[in-house]
Amino acid sequence: MPTSTVENYLKAILVRSADAGAVVSTGSIAEALGVTPGTITTMVKSLAAQGLVEHQPREGVRLTPAGRAHALGVLRKHRLIETFLVQVLKMDWKEVHEEAEALEHAISDRVLLRIDAILGHPVSDPHGDPIPSPKRPLFDRGKGVTLATCEPQRPFRVQRILDQSGPFLEFIQRTGLKPGARVRVRERDRASGVVRCELGDAEAALGLPEAAKIEVGAA
Amino acid sequence: MPTSTVENYLKAILVRSADAGAVVSTGSIAEALGVTPGTITTMVKSLAAQGLVEHQPREGVRLTPAGRAHALGVLRKHRLIETFLVQVLKMDWKEVHEEAEALEHAISDRVLLRIDAILGHPVSDPHGDPIPSPKRPLFDRGKGVTLATCEPQRPFRVQRILDQSGPFLEFIQRTGLKPGARVRVRERDRASGVVRCELGDAEAALGLPEAAKIEVGAA
DNA sequence: ATTTTGTCTTTGACGAGTCAAAGACGGTAT
DNA sequence: ATACCGTCTTTGACTCGTCAAAGACAAAAT
Structure with a gap:
């Protein structure tokens, strides 16, 4: 063994x-x-x-x-x-x-x-x-739709968190972006590298690389 | 560590x-x-x-x-x-x-x-x-009253099994002599080395060394 | 008092997993 | 073509936990 x-x-x-x-x-x-x-x-x-x-x-x-x-x-x-x-x-x-x-x-x-x-x-x-x-x-090998690539304004559901590190999980917990949460990308600004999204009536902002670590699927 | x-x-x-x-x-x-x-x-x-x-x-x-x-x-x-x-x-x-x-x-x-x-x-x-x-x-260091030493005819309760080996535990399970079970020593024959005891309406026989591995307390 | 016996210690060796440092390779730059 | 650079491999060494075999000891037997 x-x-x-x-x-x-x-x-x-x-x-x-x-x-x-x-x-x-x-x-x-x-x-x-x-x-x-x-x-x-x-x-x-x-x-x-x-x-x-x-x-x-x-x-x-x-x-x-x-x-x-x-x-x-x-x-x-x-x-x-x-x-x-x-x-x-x-x-x-x-x-x-x-x-x-x-x-x-x-x-x-x-x-x-x-x-x-x-x-x-x-x-x-x-x-x-x-x-x-x-x-x-x-x-x-899912299609890999993430908060960095999904269609804006459409509601999605968080499917998977692609980073297991402590600080990132802490952030996920704080914002409530856990698997199962409903989320909608309000704005994605390539120039500033910021993704702003909406969860229920709260809002969260995150950088593009971080957004790419959050996989989403149909709501 | x-x-x-x-x-x-x-x-x-x-x-x-x-x-x-x-x-x-x-x-x-x-x-x-x-x-x-x-x-x-x-x-x-x-x-x-x-x-x-x-x-x-x-x-x-x-x-x-x-x-x-x-x-x-x-x-x-x-x-x-x-x-x-x-x-x-x-x-x-x-x-x-x-x-x-x-x-x-x-x-x-x-x-x-x-x-x-x-x-x-x-x-x-x-x-x-x-x-x-x-x-x-x-x-x-309990007083160590076991089925090999307890007073005959008096009802007791099994408290502890002092042998963790597979076959012995198998025997315990089969007879129901698990911790918590009520038990009464019916007969203890030093000459033959056999202890016969009663559990509910069933009976079980075991050798003296084995009886010494079953600790009992007040019922 | 010596020998025997059984237990404990020492010694040299090994496999697993690791590092540091030196060497080999392959791709890019000049 | 030659030099350079980053990556991969080799080598020698180390720790941990283990064994086999040989040695040391103490207590009991003669």
């Missing part, structure tokens, strides 16, 4: 592969895991020896089907745990990511089954990220 | 110290953790360097106040988790010990607080083991 370090590598590679067969640079993995480039090279060779990735030196890394399957399992655990922490344990939205980071390597499949059942087999976590499952392989 | 290995050593030493200041032999720790004696010696020296234990070579090991405090914290986590798994996640009584063994090193204090609150601050886990807390330091 893979160690928790191996699981973290696989997960990092998975979330960085746009599509199923995409190649990921070792450098981007190094940055994601906060580890020196040399460490990645070493580790990637070991992952390749275990048949979890394929490695083209100086090219990049690609998950094998086995590696992808394992990574999806870890991602599923992570997102189910986040959902559980918020819905059952009533924990704060912005705390659960780091908690799940530790728990995803300690929770057995047996416990996970119970959690999934108690939550009623949810299909997305509190940030709106999809929860992969054997039958729902991770559609992910 | 101590690694999970360190936590396991401290916990093993704690549950083997009869009283607060008791000395534990390195051999018994080795057996408990399934590790060679040499490993214990090495590790104990490192624990001593961290101020968590005192080590008299060829004598034994004693927890320092800091070591004991940490060990109690781990034990508290373990038992709260077991309780949570049974009561909230509706898991099987005899599975939860090993699950908790992994989870106790991954769950943060924040999550533990939520679990404790949801359970209503329980004072004992599903096996009847006391849950230590800052205000309830672990009275443990």
Whole structure:
């Protein structure tokens, strides 16, 4: 059974592969895991020896089907745990990511089954990220309509928050731009880089890069 | 922050110290953790360097106040988790010990607080083991009345199961001798080593060593 | 008083995961 | 074409937790 370090590598590679067969640079993995480039090279060779990735030196890394399957399992655990922490344990939205980071390597499949059942087999976590499952392989590549690109004046519904960092989640919480909220872009000014939008009777302003982190769908 | 290995050593030493200041032999720790004696010696020296234990070579090991405090914290986590798994996640009584063994090193204090609150601050886990807390330091050394020593014919109530092993818990579950059950020793035959007892209108027979693992109290 | 026995400690080694620093490579600029 | 630059790989070293095997000790047996 893979160690928790191996699981973290696989997960990092998975979330960085746009599509199923995409190649990921070792450098981007190094940055994601906060580890020196040399460490990645070493580790990637070991992952390749275990048949979890394929490695083209100086090219990049690609998950094998086995590696992808394992990574999806870890991602599923992570997102189910986040959902559980918020819905059952009533924990704060912005705390659960780091908690799940530790728990995803300690929770057995047996416990996970119970959690999934108690939550009623949810299909997305509190940030709106999809929860992969054997039958729902991770559609992910959505059309990607965000507050930076959606049609102005039309009402939408927040679907997903694409940035898990503390300060950003704090902002989301403060403004109420959480998944499920109804929102309407009132004005988008390319020159100043500001998006002003309306939630119920409140208003919020955010920069274009930040707006691009909020995915929306039909209201 | 101590690694999970360190936590396991401290916990093993704690549950083997009869009283607060008791000395534990390195051999018994080795057996408990399934590790060679040499490993214990090495590790104990490192624990001593961290101020968590005192080590008299060829004598034994004693927890320092800091070591004991940490060990109690781990034990508290373990038992709260077991309780949570049974009561909230509706898991099987005899599975939860090993699950908790992994989870106790991954769950943060924040999550533990939520679990404790949801359970209503329980004072004992599903096996009847006391849950230590800052205000309830672990009275443990009970009088130790068990089915092997209690007065025959008098009704008692099962308080605690002193053996966490799979087959024994299976037996307990089968006969219904779980904490809370009312029980009466019908006959105790020293010669044959058999204790026959009555639960409601059912009956159960068990050996003397096994009877000594079931602690009882006033009905 | 010596030998035996059982427990504890020391020693040398290993795998996992990591870093720092030096080296190799490939693409861009000149 | 040559030099330069940023990225990737190699190398040597370190920590943690572990083992096997050899050595030291203390208490019991003779």
